[in-house]
Amino acid sequence: MATIHSxxxxxxxxxxxxxTLTSITLSGMTSIAQIITHIRSIVKDSIGIFTLSLRNSTQGWLQERNIILKPRPAATQLTLF
Structure with a gap:
C-alpha cells in the first residue's frame, strides 16, 4: 500500500x-481516506462509480482505484417536547 506524508x-x-469531474493538487494529507473525504466535498452532488487516480510526485507512485459515491443522508433535526 502506498504511503502519504504531509x-x-x-x-x-x-x-x-x-x-474528468475534477483534477486537483493536494498537500498536507496523510492518508488516502483524507483525500477521499476531500474529494467527496468537491463532487458532493455526484453519485455512482468513479475512478480515482492518485499520483504522488514526491515519492513517484501512481495508484488508480474505483470508488462508489452515494448520496449523503439528509440531516435529522431532533426536537424536544
Missing part, C-alpha cells in the same frame, strides 16, 4: 465514464 504533493483526478 509534505508530499499528490495529484488527484476523479473521472466517470471517461469524463
Amino acid at each position: 509534505t508530499d504533493i499528490v495529484y488527484a483526478t476523479v473521472s466517470q465514464r471517461g469524463k
Whole structure:
C-alpha cells in the first residue's frame, strides 16, 4: 500500500465514464481516506462509480482505484417536547 506524508504533493483526478469531474493538487494529507473525504466535498452532488487516480510526485507512485459515491443522508433535526 502506498504511503502519504504531509509534505508530499499528490495529484488527484476523479473521472466517470471517461469524463474528468475534477483534477486537483493536494498537500498536507496523510492518508488516502483524507483525500477521499476531500474529494467527496468537491463532487458532493455526484453519485455512482468513479475512478480515482492518485499520483504522488514526491515519492513517484501512481495508484488508480474505483470508488462508489452515494448520496449523503439528509440531516435529522431532533426536537424536544
